[in-house]
Amino acid sequence: MITHVAIWHKGELHSLPSPNRHHHIIYKIAFETGDRIEGEQGFLDDQGNYLNRVQALKHALECGQHKNPDDIRAGRLFSEDVW
16 A cells, blocks of 8 residues: 655655655755755555555555546556545
8 A cells, every 4th residue: 555655865765644745745855955856756655665656556556546547647656646
């Protein structure tokens, strides 16, 4: 099950639990560091594993967590798809 949004930034994984969105992490990092965020966006599962958006989509579909499997965008998972 997908539990967190996550972003890799400068070799460090940042995450926030649902129902946060990726922009919440971006704001948090920018506020704390002043950095412009250019990292990879993804998710954490309930085991704490990082999944990129493509891997997370597959996982969410397998778990039955995707809210609307008929509306998949660009072959990737977005937080709006799960919460």
